[in-house]
Amino acid sequence: xxxxxxxxxxxxxxxLVEELGEKKFRAGQIYLGLMQGxxxxxxxxxxxxxxxxxxxxxxxPVRIVKTxxxxxxxxxxxxxxxxxxxxxxxxFMKYKYGNTQCVSTQVGCRMGCKxxxxxxxxxxxxxxxxxxxxEILAVNRSEGGNLKDRAVTNVVLMGSGEPxxxxxxxxxxxxxxTAEGGIAISARNISLSTCGLVPEMRKFAxxxxxxxxxxxxxxxxxEERARTMPIANKYQISEILEACAYYFEKTGRxxxxxxxxxxxxxxxxxxxxxxxxxxxxxxxHVNLIRLNEVKERPLRAAEERTARxxxxxxxxxxxxxxxxxxxxxxxxxxxxxxxxxxICSQNFPDGKFS
Numbered sequence: 171x172x173x174x175x176x177x178x179x180x181x182x183x184x185x186l187v188e189e190l191g192e193k194k195f196r197a198g199q200i201y202l203g204l205m206q207g208x209x210x211x212x213x214x215x216x217x218x219x220x221x222x223x224x225x226x227x228x229x230x231p232v233r234i235v236k237t238x239x240x241x242x243x244x245x246x247x248x249x250x251x252x253x254x255x256x257x258x259x260x261x262f263m264k265y266k267y268g269n270t271q272c273v274s275t276q277v278g279c280r281m282g283c284k285x286x287x288x289x290x291x292x293x294x295x296x297x298x299x300x301x302x303x304x305e306i307l308a309v310n311r312s313e314g315g316n317l318k319d320r321a322v323t324n325v326v327l328m329g330s331g332e333p334x335x336x337x338x339x340x341x342x343x344x345x346x347x348t349a350e351g352g353i354a355i356s357a358r359n360i361s362l363s364t365c366g367l368v369p370e371m372r373k374f375a376x377x378x379x380x381x382x383x384x385x386x387x388x389x390x391x392x393e394e395r396a397r398t399m400p401i402a403n404k405y406q407i408s409e410i411l412e413a414c415a416y417y418f419e420k421t422g423r424x425x426x427x428x429x430x431x432x433x434x435x436x437x438x439x440x441x442x443x444x445x446x447x448x449x450x451x452x453x454x455h456v457n458l459i460r461l462n463e464v465k466e467r468p469l470r471a472a473e474e475r476t477a478r479x480x481x482x483x484x485x486x487x488x489x490x491x492x493x494x495x496x497x498x499x500x501x502x503x504x505x506x507x508x509x510x511x512x513i514c515s516q517n518f519p520d521g522k523f524s
């Protein structure tokens with residue numbers, strides 16, 4: 171596979187153009203075209219320069235190969251093919267406050283969470299910063315957006331992969347996606363979800379990127395958490411809470427806990443009270459969501475009334491919380507589901523698009 175041109179920052183692109191013996195303004199033309207979601211072969215630059223770039227870089231690092239639209243809520247599930255044939259996916263959701271895209275950071279995932287389809291075949295490879303960015307550029311273009319009037323206004327790193335397991339590429343992506351002159355999405359409109367890699371959480375607090383840090387918690391004790399999240403065998407909830415406090419200290423940004431409600435596992439009143447006790451007095455918010463069921467897993471979603479009761483208990487205890495709408499359930503909204511079903515239906519022996 172060739173290099174990814176979208177990996178480069180504007181300054182690095184300037185240096186590349188100088189290295190190729192071109193005039194400085196060509197870097198601006200290239201950057202603008204890339205940020206509009208164009209392939210290198212579509213850039214409005216001299217043919218010799220286009221050829222030189224295509225020889226060294228992938229013409230189209232991320233390509234939309236399938237789009238599913240939910241009949242329930244209008245959410246869209248995008249299946250992307252990477253230049254090496256690997257498949258990833260993302261979700262595009264419209265809200266009153268703007269349009270949110272959920273992006274993937276790895277091909278598959280090695281965290282092993284029992285409620286997630288992304289982990290079914292483990293992690294195949296990391297995405298580069300430019301591949302992650304290209305997911306957004308492709309959808310922004312597909313949805314009729316441009317750099318002045320973006321179709322994608324908010325981004326969540328909650329697709330396939332654990333962002334902090336791909337730390338360097340994810341941080342580079344965050345710097346590039348928030349850079350002025352490009353697609354320029356504010357860090358305050360970006361959420362990063364981690365299963366709780368404590369050293370990376372603390373390291374990220376030092377990066378100076380004040381995004382919304384979200385931690386997948388899903389339990390109130392280490393023992394219960396380990397039943398569905400193997401990472402709990404390495405990092406305790408107390409360590410995660412300390413890392414969250416450090417993030418708040420460094421950024422002034424409150425943190426968010428994702429809590430997926432699983433029938434018979436973590437969704438009764440006892441667990442709600444335990445969660446409230448655990449989080450009382452902390453500058454945090456809880457996002458509750460009913461499990462988006464994965465057919466390969468035995469776990470089942472808590473009933474709607476159970477979820478409502480859980481929310482009521484938290485609020486009565488003074489915990490800031492919301493019950494998030496599960497969007498795209500009729501199109502395999504949970505991360506990893508579309509990729510898995512597509513590979514199965516197309517009978518790709520190596521899991522790649524050809």
